[in-house]
Amino acid sequence: MQLGKSFKNIINSYKWSNFYSLLHCIFTIFLSAVSYYLSTEYWYFSWITLLLLCTYALKGSLVSTFLTGFFSYLFGSCNPHAVLPLAVYWPLLVINATAFASVLAIFRHIAVRWRGGYASLVFASGLTAYEFIASLYSPHGAVNSIAYTQVSNLSFIQIASITGIWGITFLMALLPSSIALTYHYPQNRRLSIKANLISLSLLLFVILFGFYRLHTPVEGANIKIGIASISTNLEQYLVVATNRDKQQVADTIQRYIQKIDLLAQSGAEVVLLPEKIITIETHDDNFQHLSNAAQKNKVNLIVGVTRKDKMKLYNSSYVFSPLGEVLLEYDKKHLLSAFESRYTPGTDLGIIDKWGIGICKDMDFTQPSLDYSRQGVNIVFVPALDFHDDGWSHARVAIMRGVEGNYAVARAGQWGLLTLSDSRGRIIEMVSSDVEDGGSVLVGEVRLGKGNSIYSKLGDSFAWICLGTFIILCFFLSLRKPNELLTKP
Known part of the structure; x- marks a missing residue:
């Protein structure tokens, strides 16, 4: 009788233990996902x-740690400002959630089994x-890094x-994991000293370096830049982009010319327009209108277009001089495969x-941005499209490329x-272009980099180095007996 009661108490205790574990897991997923969102x-x-x-990983099981990490990343990445619609983006999202x-889970395994400060590293x-x-290897480059937050x-x-951005990710992961280890093993x-001394020292160095760089005068010259877009919906945009309606194309060009005139009157030396605003065949009327606008206003004009060359299409950008001459013709290197398969990179x-x-999308990759820095480029102009909520x-991402380069x-x-x-990543001016009436303009003066x-x-x-460190540490720890590190934390 007494044995039966004891067994029943054990069963009930086990059930309640599982219930609280499940509740803890769900609660952590909810908080983490909302926070990441x-x-x-x-x-x-x-x-x-x-x-x-x-912190949860050091308390939960290996399986629950994996599931908590997976669903926290998955749900947290469903922010409507994600880079692409989820229907296109979900396979990569699942892969990233699995990797994270x-x-x-590896962190949890090492920390619990060996209790070593190596776990945070x-x-x-x-x-x-x-x-x-x-x-x-990703078709989206480095765009999924937590560093951009x-x-x-x-x-x-x-x-x-x-x-x-790799240094940012590294320290973002090192400090929280070190704090979690200290909290879990207070005795x-x-x-505690080993785990936090390194991470706090690195954080202090990074912050001091940041203050130094932010307060060191930039030696470059100033340049006044005007940026413009016009309001249009997707249907109108596609009609103009494919030249299906000559009148709409003419109206679009005229609206942009008005923006160019306005920005030039505001003192802009360079005018930048968005990606693929019209389709151009070499030196056709559309091309000439843009050239004339640059010449009339005595500005450098940078404009994104669809360029048709015989049977090929290119997502291109033209740079017109104040004399209306073409200084540069650039073709987009990194195409968005879901929507730009007909274009040639x-x-x-x-x-x-x-x-x-x-x-x-070129800016989602470290190249060609890094090559521009090596060539001593002092500013990068980016015609772009975006998908409304993901502006x-x-x-x-583009701002971060500027800091890197x-x-x-x-x-x-x-x-x-x-x-x-x-x-330095300081935003000089920022204006929403996702508007219904008229369009948007921005005029600002920025100091060029070096x-x-x-x-x-x-x-x-x-x-x-991070890749090598991860592999070497995992291999080294797999050869050690748990008690070797338990006695020497």
């Missing part, structure tokens, strides 16, 4: 997300290594001029004097944002 707009939420997940959850190097490898955290992101003072850099050209997600960035998103930022960033010279060395 909000990190698109508020940089500090991404730190909170990583701290919540690392796997690195989190494994987590940071592993997450950074995955983002880097994914950027080499920090664009508004100016002093922190300056390290990108040395390490690229282990040696572990470009192969060459777009450099005129010290100006570089990138078109929309900031695209704009912040030490150059200013001017970006014209048709259905997103018009932005002008300097080589290019030749440290990152452009070192390349992705830091990312490769």
Whole structure:
């Protein structure tokens, strides 16, 4: 009888234990997903997300840690400001969620089994290594990095001029995981000191370097730039882009010429227009109208067009001089496969004097942006399109490329944002272009950068070091017996 009661109590205790474990898991997923969701707009939420997940990982099982990491990343990435509609984006989203959850599970396994300070280093190097490898093979480049959530955290992101975004990701993962280890093992003072001394020292260095770079005067000249877009819906845009209605095409060109006139009157030396505003065949009437507008207003005009060359289509950008001459013709290198399969990708850099050209998705990749920095480019102009709600997600990536490359960035998103930022990532001007009436204009004066960033010279060395560190640590720890580190934390 007594034995039966004891057995029943054990069963009930087990059930309640499982219930609370499940509740803890669900609650962590909810908080982490919401926090990561909000990190698109508020940089500090991404730190909170990583701290919540690392703390949970040290308490939960290996399976629950993986599932919590997976669903937190998956749901948190469903922000409407994501780079692409989910129907197109979901396979990569699942892969990224799986990779993130796997690195989190490895962190948990090492920390619980060996209780060593190596766990935070494994987590940071592993997450950074995955983002880097994914950027080499993903059709979307490096756009999925958590580093972009920090664009508004100016002093922190300056390290990108040395390490690229990989240094940002590394420290974002290192500090929360170190804090989680300290919280979980409060009695282990040696572990606390080891885990936090490195991460806090690195954070202090990064912040001090950031303050130094932000307050060091930029030696480049100033340039006044005008950026414009006109209001149009998708149906109108497609009609004009394919030249199906000559009158609509003429009206579109005329509306843009009015914007060019307005910006020139405001003192703009350079006018930037969005991506694929019309279709052009070599030196046709549409081409001539744009050339005449540049000549009439004595401005450099940079415009994104669909360029038809015989049987091929190119997503191109023309740079017109104040005399109406074509200084540069650049073809987009990184096409959006879901929507631009009929276009032929470009192969060459777009450099005129010290100006570089990138078109929309080109900025999602470290190349050609890094090559521009190596060539001493001081500003990159970016005609772009965007998909309404994702304007900031695209704009912040371009801003980060400017910090990495030490150059200013001017970006014209048709259905997103018009932005002008300097080589430190400071936003000089920003205006929404996703409007229904009239369109949008921006005029701002920005100091040019100098290019030749440290990152452009070192390349992705830091990312490769992270990959090597992750592999070596995992291999080394797999050969050690758990009690070897238990006695020597």
